[in-house]
Amino acid sequence: MSHLLLERVSKHYGSTTVLDSIDLAVERGALVCLLGPSGCGKTTTLRLIAGFVEPSTGTISVGGNILSRPGNVLAPERRGMSMIFQSYALWPHMTIFENVAFGLTLRKIDKAQIGAAVGRMLSAVKLDHLAERYPGELSGGQQQRVALARALVVDPEILLLDEPLSNLDAALREEMRFEVRRLHDEFRYTTVYVTHDQAEAMTAADIIVVMNGGRIEQIGSPEDIYSRPRSGFVANFLGGANVLSGKALDDIHLDIGAGVVRCAEPLFTKDARGAFSIRFHELDIRAEEGVNTVQARVTRHTFLGATRDLSLVLANGTTLRASTTPDLRIPESGAVWVRFDPQRCRPVTL
Structure with missing residues (x-):
C-alpha cells in the first residue's frame, strides 16, 4: 500500500x-x-x-x-x-x-x-x-x-x-x-x-x-x-524540445510541411495527423543535404560558452532550436540542413 x-x-x-x-x-x-x-x-x-x-x-x-x-x-x-x-x-x-x-x-x-x-x-x-x-x-x-x-x-x-x-x-x-x-x-x-x-x-x-x-x-x-515524454507539453517543459507535427505517409514517415522525416519506430497512422519531439541537442546541423534532412535558415545564434544556441526556420515557417558545439560558426540567414536522427524521434500527443 x-x-x-x-x-x-x-x-x-x-x-x-x-x-x-x-x-x-x-x-x-x-x-x-x-x-x-x-x-x-x-x-x-x-x-x-x-x-x-x-x-x-x-x-x-x-x-x-x-x-x-x-x-x-x-x-x-x-x-x-x-x-x-x-x-x-x-x-x-x-x-x-x-x-x-x-x-x-x-x-x-x-x-x-x-x-x-x-x-x-x-x-x-x-x-x-x-x-x-x-x-x-x-x-x-x-x-x-x-x-x-x-x-x-x-x-x-x-x-x-x-x-x-x-x-x-x-x-x-x-x-x-x-x-x-x-x-x-x-x-x-x-x-x-x-x-x-x-x-x-x-x-x-x-x-x-x-x-x-x-x-x-x-x-x-x-x-x-x-x-520518453508522452506529450508535447512534457517534452518542452522538461529539457526543452522541438515538437513537429504533420500528416503521416505511413507508420514511420511524417510530412512536416517542409519535408518528410523518417522515424525509427512505427509511430503513426497513415493519413492521420501525428507528432514527434526531438531535443535541441539531438538535431544534427550540416552544411550539405543528407539522409533524413530538411533545409533550414539560421535566424539567430548565441554563444553560451560550452554550447551555441541556434534558432532555425524551415521553408514552411516552422521554427526550431538547436544546441551545437561552440565552434560551429554559421552566419545568420545562412542556409543549413537539419538531420533528424530516427532513433531520437519520440511520439507525443499535442
Whole structure:
C-alpha cells in the first residue's frame, strides 16, 4: 500500500477548477517532485496534503488513514507533517539553535533530549558551528539549511517543500539542490517537493509528477520522463524540445510541411495527423543535404560558452532550436540542413 495516497482529488473555487480529479500514490521514503508552470495546481496539491485546504472531491490518506475528504479535514498540526515555505519563516530574534529546537520545545520534550536532537541535526546540515548565531547573520543558503533542520528534527511523517530554493541566487540554488538530495538520502523521509525548476526536479527527485492546467500530464523517474515524454507539453517543459507535427505517409514517415522525416519506430497512422519531439541537442546541423534532412535558415545564434544556441526556420515557417558545439560558426540567414536522427524521434500527443 502507498504511504501517501490522493484519489480523485479536485479543488474548485466557484466555477474555477484549480485541480481536476488527480490520482497520486507516493511510496514511503520517496522524494516526489510536483513540477509545472505557475497556475498548474502544484502548490494547491501541496496545501491539500498539508491540510490547509479542503478538497472539493476525493480523499487524501496516509498509511491507510483518511486525513482529508470534503467536509472533514484533519487539522495540519495533527498530521505529523513538516512544511518548508519559500520565505524560510525563521524567527529573527531566536538563535539558530532555538529556531531548530522550536518544534521540540512546543512538544515539551526534555531539555537534554532537545539539545542532543538539535545538535545531531545541525551537524547533519553542517551548521553546528553557527548554533549561537541569528538568522540575519547567515547567508540565504545557510538559512535554508536551518529551515530544513527545523523541519526534520521533529521526525515528520511527511516533509513538504514549497519552492524552497526560489529565493536563492543561481549558484546557491545549484548547491542546495544537491544538499536537499543528500539530506533525503540520509534521513529517507517521505517528501513532496513543489518546483517550477526542471533542474531542481531532475537533481532531487526519485519521481517527477509533471502538472499542467490542474491535471497530471505524466509521472515517472527523471530519466523516463526526459527520455520518453508522452506529450508535447512534457517534452518542452522538461529539457526543452522541438515538437513537429504533420500528416503521416505511413507508420514511420511524417510530412512536416517542409519535408518528410523518417522515424525509427512505427509511430503513426497513415493519413492521420501525428507528432514527434526531438531535443535541441539531438538535431544534427550540416552544411550539405543528407539522409533524413530538411533545409533550414539560421535566424539567430548565441554563444553560451560550452554550447551555441541556434534558432532555425524551415521553408514552411516552422521554427526550431538547436544546441551545437561552440565552434560551429554559421552566419545568420545562412542556409543549413537539419538531420533528424530516427532513433531520437519520440511520439507525443499535442
